[in-house]
Each structure stands twice: as C-alpha cells, then as structure tokens.
Amino acid sequence: MDNALLSMRGLNAHYNDFQALYDVDMHVAEGEVLAIIGANGAGKTTLMRSITGLLNNGAGQISYRGQDISGHRADQVASIGIAMVPEGRQLFPSLSVEENLMIGGQVGRKGPWDLAAVQKLFPILKERRNVPATALSGGQQQMVAIGRALMANPDLILFDEISLGLAPIIIKDIYDALPGIIGEGMSAMIVEQDISKALSVSSRLYCLQEGRVSLEGQSDTVERADISRAYFGIE
Numbered sequence: 001m002d003n004a005l006l007s008m009r010g011l012n013a014h015y016n017d018f019q020a021l022y023d024v025d026m027h028v029a030e031g032e033v034l035a036i037i038g039a040n041g042a043g044k045t046t047l048m049r050s051i052t053g054l055l056n057n058g059a060g061q062i063s064y065r066g067q068d069i070s071g072h073r074a075d076q077v078a079s080i081g082i083a084m085v086p087e088g089r090q091l092f093p094s095l096s097v098e099e100n101l102m103i104g105g106q107v108g109r110k111g112p113w114d115l116a117a118v119q120k121l122f123p124i125l126k127e128r129r130n131v132p133a134t135a136l137s138g139g140q141q142q143m144v145a146i147g148r149a150l151m152a153n154p155d156l157i158l159f160d161e162i163s164l165g166l167a168p169i170i171i172k173d174i175y176d177a178l179p180g181i182i183g184e185g186m187s188a189m190i191v192e193q194d195i196s197k198a199l200s201v202s203s204r205l206y207c208l209q210e211g212r213v214s215l216e217g218q219s220d221t222v223e224r225a226d227i228s229r230a231y232f233g234i235e
C-alpha cells in the first residue's frame with residue numbers, strides 16, 4: 001500500500017535457530033487503529049520488537065512514511081515517531097513515577113504530550129509522582145507505561161497486551177482512555193488476546209498464527225468463524 005504510514009514486506013524474525021516470523025506483509029494506514037490478534041507464541045510481540053528495532057535479525061523490509069527503516073536501532077525508531085507500550089510494562093523499578101515518565105520525553109519530539117498532559121489523563125500519576133514505580137498497582141504501572149510512550153509524542157503507538165493481568169475495572173478505565181490517547185491523527189497497533197476488545201477498538205485486524213499472517217479483515221465485518229480458523233488453525 002503506497003500511502004501507508006508503516007508497511008512491512010516479507011518480514012522474518014529469528015531467535016537463534018528458531019524462526020518466529022515468516023514473510024509477514026502488513027501495513028498501517030495514517031490515523032488507523034489496527035489490531036493484531038493471535039494465540040500465545042504466534043509472534044505478536046516479536047512483530048512489535050521488530051518494528052521498534054529491538055530485534056533485528058531477519059530478512060524483509062520495514063518502511064515508515066516511505067522511508068526504509070529496516071535495521072534502524074530502537075532510539076532511531078523512537079525519534080522518527082514510533083513508540084511502544086511493552087508487554088509487562090518494563091518500568092525502571094528504582095526510579096519514581098515521574099522519572100519513568102520523563103524517560104519517554106527524552107526522545108525530544110514536539111507535540112501535545114508532556115508531563116502535565118499525561119497527569120491530566122491519569123491523575124493518579126500526579127498524586128503518586130514521587131513514589132517508586134513498583135509501589136503502584138499493576139493498573140497504575142500500566143498507566144505509567146502508556147504515559148511514558150505518549151511523552152515521546154509518537155505518530156504511531158504500539159500497545160502490547162495492555163490489559164494482561166489487570167482487573168476488569170482497570171482494563172475498562174484504560175480502554176476508555178484510548179480514544180483520547182489516540183486522538184486525531186495518531187495511529188495505533190494494538191496486540192490484544194481478548195478478541196472482542198480487539199475488534200471493538202480497531203478498524204482492521206490481522207491474525208498471526210505460528211509466525212504467519214493467517215487473516216486480514218475489517219473489524220466490523222470479519223466473521224467469527226474465520227477468526228477461529230485463523231487463530232487456532234482449525235479447518
């Protein structure tokens with residue numbers, strides 16, 4: 001797709017001898033919210049790590065705004081406007097809530113997201129700004145991870161299983177905040193195990209199965225039976 005914000009062609013990824021992604025072709029259009037679904041081990045995290053330059057060992061091409069970014073380092077990818085909210089949050093345990101947020105700001109991109117904007121979105125992060133990030137509940141830590149990514153003022157934000165291990169009420173809070181987070185113009189790629197949730201927030205989806213794209217569809221029209229087939233590989 002020529003006018004895609006991000007596109008991947010023939011993307012592969014390996015962990016030593018193990019191949020985790022096979023010839024993945026995908027794109028994210030400008031302003032689009034894309035869902036990536038798939039069972040445990042299907043390659044969703046590997047895909048996000050490949051895009052963000054954390055994993056870089058396979059053939060294939062990744063383009064962003066028409067520029068080939070294959071082989072770029074993580075800091076280079078961040079500086080052109082791609083941020084990730086990683087699975088498991090990966091906060092710095094010895095740093096305070098505010099210090100963790102400020103790390104995202106070091107990318108140095110201009111935009112609407114600064115400390116005050118993040119604290120307005122999640123007021124608890126202002127209240128608890130001086131405590132170590134690990135003193136927060138899981139849901140609050142997830143808010144820090146989201147806030148840290150926003151502080152980089154990305155054009156494309158990747159969410160890796162943001163609801164994993166959180167109480168339903170917190171998941172609802174986080175998903176309720178998503179439209180305001182994504183806002184006008186920002187694009188997002190959401191990895192989510194809960195298929196209903198993935199469909200409800202996205203306009204389009206891809207399913208991965210054992211490292212391959214097994215389905216691409218429009219979130220509002222895709223058939224559940226097709227998803228089951230693509231997800232579990234059941235014919």
Ligand code: ATP
Nearest residue numbers: 015018020038039040041042043044045046047087
């Ligand atoms: P999950 O929902 O469990 O996070 P996923 O779809 O994100 O699953 P990945 O984490 O991308 O899947 O893993 C894809 C495959 O790569 C799995 O078979 C996994 O065991 C393997 N894998 C992931 N990380 C490593 C690693 N560091 N070393 C070796 N194999 C790995």
